[in-house]
Amino acid sequence: MSTYKELNISPVGRVEGDLDVKVYMENGVVTRAHTQAAMFRGFEQIMAGKDPQSGLIVTPRICGICGGSHLYCASSALDTIWKTQLTPNALLLRAIGQATETLQSIPRWFYAIFATDMANKKFANKPLYEEVTKRFAAYVGTSFQTGLTASALPVEVYAIFGGQWPHSSYMIPGGVMCAPTLKDITRAHAILNHFRNRWLETNFLGCSIERYLQIKSWDDMLAWVEENESQRNSDLGLFIRAGLEFGIDKFGQGVGKFIAYGTYLHKDKYNNPTIEGRNDAVISAGGFYDGAKFHSLNHLDIQEHVDHAWYKQVPPAHPWDEPIPTPVPSQNLENTDFSGKYSWSKSPRYMGFAAEAGPLSRVIMAGNPDNLDHQNRDPLFLDIMDKLGPSVFTRTLARLHEAPRIYEYLNEWLSQIDLDGEFYIKPEERDGKGWGATEAARGALAHWVEIKNGVIENYQVMAPTTWNVGPNDGKGNPGPIEAALEGTEIEDPHDPVEVGMVARSFDSCLVCTVHAHDGKSGKELTKFKL
Numbered sequence: 001m002s003t004y005k006e007l008n009i010s011p012v013g014r015v016e017g018d019l020d021v022k023v024y025m026e027n028g029v030v031t032r033a034h035t036q037a038a039m040f041r042g043f044e045q046i047m048a049g050k051d052p053q054s055g056l057i058v059t060p061r062i063c064g065i066c067g068g069s070h071l072y073c074a075s076s077a078l079d080t081i082w083k084t085q086l087t088p089n090a091l092l093l094r095a096i097g098q099a100t101e102t103l104q105s106i107p108r109w110f111y112a113i114f115a116t117d118m119a120n121k122k123f124a125n126k127p128l129y130e131e132v133t134k135r136f137a138a139y140v141g142t143s144f145q146t147g148l149t150a151s152a153l154p155v156e157v158y159a160i161f162g163g164q165w166p167h168s169s170y171m172i173p174g175g176v177m178c179a180p181t182l183k184d185i186t187r188a189h190a191i192l193n194h195f196r197n198r199w200l201e202t203n204f205l206g207c208s209i210e211r212y213l214q215i216k217s218w219d220d221m222l223a224w225v226e227e228n229e230s231q232r233n234s235d236l237g238l239f240i241r242a243g244l245e246f247g248i249d250k251f252g253q254g255v256g257k258f259i260a261y262g263t264y265l266h267k268d269k270y271n272n273p274t275i276e277g278r279n280d281a282v283i284s285a286g287g288f289y290d291g292a293k294f295h296s297l298n299h300l301d302i303q304e305h306v307d308h309a310w311y312k313q314v315p316p317a318h319p320w321d322e323p324i325p326t327p328v329p330s331q332n333l334e335n336t337d338f339s340g341k342y343s344w345s346k347s348p349r350y351m352g353f354a355a356e357a358g359p360l361s362r363v364i365m366a367g368n369p370d371n372l373d374h375q376n377r378d379p380l381f382l383d384i385m386d387k388l389g390p391s392v393f394t395r396t397l398a399r400l401h402e403a404p405r406i407y408e409y410l411n412e413w414l415s416q417i418d419l420d421g422e423f424y425i426k427p428e429e430r431d432g433k434g435w436g437a438t439e440a441a442r443g444a445l446a447h448w449v450e451i452k453n454g455v456i457e458n459y460q461v462m463a464p465t466t467w468n469v470g471p472n473d474g475k476g477n478p479g480p481i482e483a484a485l486e487g488t489e490i491e492d493p494h495d496p497v498e499v500g501m502v503a504r505s506f507d508s509c510l511v512c513t514v515h516a517h518d519g520k521s522g523k524e525l526t527k528f529k530l
Contacts, residue, residue: 018038018039019037019038019469019508020035021034021035021036021481021503022034022036022338023485023488023490023496023499025490025493028489028491028493029487029489030485030487030488030489030490030499033478033482033485034338034482035345035469035471035481035482035503036343037343037344037345037465037469038343040310040327040344041062041344042325042327043459043461044458044459044461045324045325046058047059047456048324048456049455049456050456051455051456052081052429052449052451052454052456053078053173055074055078055447055456055459056071056075056169056171057169059071059073059074059447059461060166060167060168060169061167063166063509064167065166065441065509066101066440066441066445066463067166067168068097068098068100068101068158068165068166069098069101069438069439069440070440070445070447070461071097071168071170071171072094072098072171072263072436072438073437073438073445073446073447073461074171074447074449075094075171075172075173075436076273076434076435076436076437076438076447077434077435077436077447078173078434078449079427079434079436080273080274080434080436081431081432081433081434081451082173082427082428082430082432083428084173084174084175084427085271085272085427086174086265086271086272086425087271087421087422087423087425088268088271088416088418088421089175089267089418089422090175090176090422090423091267091270091271092267092413092416093161093170093178093180093417094171094176095263095264095267095283095409095413096157096158096161096413097158097161097162097170097171098264098439099406099409099410099413100154100155100157101154102402103154103195103403103406103407103410104152104153104158105151105441106400106402106403106406107147107151107199107204107403108148108151109507110399110400111136111141111143111144111151112138113507114501114504114505115136115141115143115144115239116136116137116138117500117501117504118132118136118243118248119133119136119137119138120497122491122492122497122498123242123246126245126246128241128242128245129242131238131242132238132242143235146198146199147199147203147204147235149198150195150199150203153191153192153194153198154192156191157192157410160184160188161180161184161188163178174424174426175422175423176423176424177424178423180417180419181419182419185414185417185419189411189414192410192411192414195407196209196407200403200404204234204235204236204400205234205236205404206230206231206232206233206234206236206237207224207231207234209404209408212224212404213404213408215380216379216380216383217379218380218383218384218387218388220380221240221384222240225237225240236400239397239400240397243393243396248391248392248393248501249391249392249393249394250391251392251488251489251498251502252391252392252484252485252501252505253390253391253483253484253487254395254480254483255353255354255356255478255480255484256291256390257289257290257353257354257355257356258288258289258355258356258357258360258361258364259287259288259350259356259361260284260286260287260357260361260362260364260439260444261286261297261299261437261438261439261444261445262278262279262284262285262365262437262439263282263284263286263437263438263439264283264284265278265281265282266283267413269281269374275299275434279297280372282375283374283375283409284362284365284439285365285376286437286439287368288301288350288351288355289361289368294365294370295351299318299437299446299448300318301351302318302319302348302349302350302462303316303317303348303349304346304347304349304462305346305347305348305349305470305473305474306325306346306347308341308342308347308471309325309343309345309346309347310328310342310344311325311328311341311346312325312327312328316473319446319448319462320433320450320458320460322460324458324459324460328341342471343469343470345466345469345470346462346466347470347471347472347479348462348466348467349473354470354473354479354483355480356480356506357443357444357464357468357480358395358398358399358443358464358506358507359398359401359402359443360381360390360395360399361443361444362398362402362439362443363380363398363401364381366378366379367379367380367381367382376405380401381394381398381401384397392501392502392505396505431451431452431453432450433448433451434450434451435448435449440463442464442468442506442507442508443464443467444467445463446462447461448460464509465506465508465509467479468480468508469481469506469508481503481506484502484505484506485499485502
């Protein structure tokens, strides 16, 4: 006889915001899931009627982890409206800010958000459990402490140029509000070298960055792990060995379609910003991968659905064409009708499809054989997807894989800054529509802006978490996390760590108590901190 249970998990993230997950189980397997963003933000409403440059101040406050990414988008959107000129120095310093913010997030997310789940008692019968717990257990793990400390170093570089982190406003239409000195560049190099020597090569990789970047296939990766004791016992080596032993490569597949906007605009290829010229100017390529074929990115193919979001019902529309969202009275979160509206998140779709955003999307785009000469080319994850497919393990490995590459970029860009060159060219303000996009640590982030009569007429923000935690669309198709939860085996409904691992593998921007309920009786099975 089959058994049926319903788990209400609220919230399931560990950072900020609120993410509630409701899963329906039959014989211990998730057959259906709903993700519920339980907090209304309303930044689009805040921006309406404001001065166009308000976005440079307000939107970096959307997130305490990705504020620099929002600033990148806000300034870029105005660049396309005001037809600015950007000097090579300006593009380099914007890219450095974006990259340092992403780089700091990798060890912070891995040790503080994800890896602690690998120390869960669910894996206590595995041979590597003792070593995993010794290193990755929250607060007391030896690598936990080292990684969290090292994560602060990249944003020290950000602060040299941005004045502070988080919530800086040094990127502005026409360039940047800084003119670094040789001392600043030297100090930035020194901080990054410390990051490499203290954590990246010593603890995390167990080898040089150059050696790691030689890996081009899954077989290469497995051979690298066993090449020597240093690599085998590195934190990355331990994650790969334990991840496979613990079976986290067997669940959390998702929708199988991926979107990335691309980022790091080349210093010589985006000096006269246009929306049309952006795709060819990025260093980390963007696009849409449907599981078999790459498609060039066209932001006009994006629409948002609100059929299951607590907003006034409107047809699916591109952000330029959709109204500022109007909240409708929500039901009690405890008694939500999941056949109707059940989340504060909209449901973004690309060419009509739900698509996963994040590091896995980025590393897949790096495998596109049509990428240009100046763009990142890396076939590794196309091979991993072919051999293993998407999963909690693959998604996590993708984020970790980015650290050495980003470090290399930063060193290169710092050396290219012309201290005698220009950093800002004053633009002329005008009305129009603009689009600014980037790849935040969590994935595809974009701002769509319309300026009319000198003020903001419409401002739409679509975050990577919106792509990933969005609810069902108007056709009943699930969002990426909802789809990734389906088919997941829950070993212990009183401690559904598997649900948390799936959600956190997406690095959803949303926090920490779990409530588990029996679906029939409504009785709370357990309440605990993740």
